[in-house]
Amino acid sequence: MTSTEDLRGKVADALRRSRERSTTLTESVDDDELVRQHSKLMSPLVWDLAHIGNQEELWLVRDVGGREPVREDIDHLYDAFQHARADRPALPLLSPAETRGYVREVREKVLDVLERVPLEGARLVDQGFAFGMIVQHEQQHDETMLATHQLRVGAPVLHAPDPAPATRPARREVLVPAGEFTMGTSTEPWALDNERPAFRRQVDAFFIDTVPVSNGDYLAFIDAGGYDDERWWSAEGWTFRKQANLVAPRFWKRDGDGWVRTRFGVVERIPVDEPVVHVSFHEAAAYAKWAGRRLPTEAEWEKAARFDPATGRSRRYPWGDEDPGPEHANLGQRHLRPAPVGSYPAGESALGVRQLIGDVWEWCDSGFEAYPGFAAFPYREYSEVFFGGDYKMLRGGSFGTDKAAVRGTFRNWDHPIRRQIFAGFRCARDVLPDEAR
Structure with a gap:
């Protein structure tokens, strides 16, 4: 059992890490680039930063802390539902200097709230949930800002070491046995509403690739005329x-x-051993069909990631229940690229599947729907309003996803045409009659 003081320390560390990353992403460019819209698909970086502060103020300063508003007058400017991304540059946004001052003032008040509020009792604060929600929100926007950096034109401003070489597993694919498994969670303290509650899910037997599809694999599809067929x-x-x-x-x-x-301003030859990235769901599905395979469903992906056949239980992560370390996965912008396919054997699932967490978000052939027993918390606009659209699911996180914002149950979704996100895929296939066991 984590003590209250240890939990406060964990929350404070997560808040610090997220803010350090936000600062890196916004201080690496000048003010002109902060206010510029680098793509109609994205907000100006200065909007993202102020939005991060505004959400932190709404939930932690005003709601959890019961404090007076810092800047109630700007709430409407940073409400993502009121203004489409393409329209945000025309709004009377805070200047870069005002934005930095605002998020700094909000954070000072949040840290004071953290020292005073009990982290138990009411659901919003129990085990630090509201703080964890805000940490994840900031890290999600940090990944969005990283995608904006990928879209910007100009000299490189972000730098990180390359990942180490890797060796592919001996097996191309593994069999995931038929049967029920526990999908979702009812116990993960910072899990968001669409991950809840845990339930039993029947999945037929299937094969899944041990590694994501590589650039070299995908080049074969291009060379075979896949885009023209x-x-x-x-x-x-x-x-x-x-x-x-x-x-x-x-x-x-x-x-x-x-x-x-082009990768964050660097023009380079295509590295054939890296997972392919920046492909839409439609491209992933076309490749899979060309290869005589298919994309996994969301339930299949989660079973391959979490199911331990030796115990019958579902793990928090593919490798077990411990939080991600640098030996497990490529996360947190530690490298500005996916690691080669076959990396992170320590992060392998119980069934022998690698790189299910980190490197590239993986498209799944499922829509975004509520789990049985779903209840919106703490607000409908996080998940519920998106159920039933044309969205396709993305699982596992990317090299730009922080460890606080991904786990074996974490669910991401986007329109199937999206390509600016750090998304790739792996293939699956049905079990043939002569392969049944």
Whole structure:
């Protein structure tokens, strides 16, 4: 059992780490670039930073702390539901200097609240939930800001060491046995409402790849004319491919008889051993069909990640119940790229599947729906209003996801046409009759 003081320390450390990352992402460019919209798909970086502070003020200063508002007059400017991203540059936003002062003042008040509020009792504060929610919110926006950095044009401003080389597992795929497993969670203290509650889910036997699809694998699809062959695409995917004139993953460009990509301002040859990234759901599904396979469903992905056949229980993470360490996964912007396929054997699941956490978000062939017994908490707009749209699920996190904002049950979702996010995929397939055991 974690003591209250230890929990306060954990919360304070998570708040500090998230703010250090936000600062890195916003201080690495000048004020002109902070207020500029680098893509219609994204907010100006200065909006993201003030929005982070505003959400922290709303939930931790005003609600949990019961304090007077810091800047109630700006609430409407930083309400994501009131203003589309494309419209945000025209708003009377706080200047970069005002934004930095605002988030600093809010954080000072939050740390005072943390020292005083009991972290037990009411559901919003029990085990530090509201603080964990805000930490995850900031880290999610940090990943969004990292995607904005990928979209900006100019010299590199972010730097990180490259990941180590890797060796692929001996097996290309593993069998996930048929049967029930526990999906979701009712016990993870900082789990968000769409991860809850835990329930038993029946899954038929299937095979899943031990590693994500690599750039080298995906180049074979391109070279085989995969983007020009309607057979591999769904009707919606083919329409999107033609309208968007897709010929390769986003940020790739032909260079003579090969390909290069732009990665955070660096132009480089395509590294064939890395997981492919910046592909839409439609591209992932087309590749899978071309390869004679398919994308896993969300339930299949989670079973491959969490199910331990030796005990029959579901783990918090593929490797076990301990929090992610640098030996387990590529997380937290530690490297500004996915690690080579086959990396992190210490992060392997009980069934022998690697890189399920970190490196690239993985598209799953499922829509975003509530689990049985779902209850919105603490507000409908986090999950409930998105159920039933055209969204496809993304699981596992990327190299730009922080350890506080990903776990074996964490659910992400986006429109199937999105390519600016750090998304890749792995393939699965049904068990053939002569393979049944």
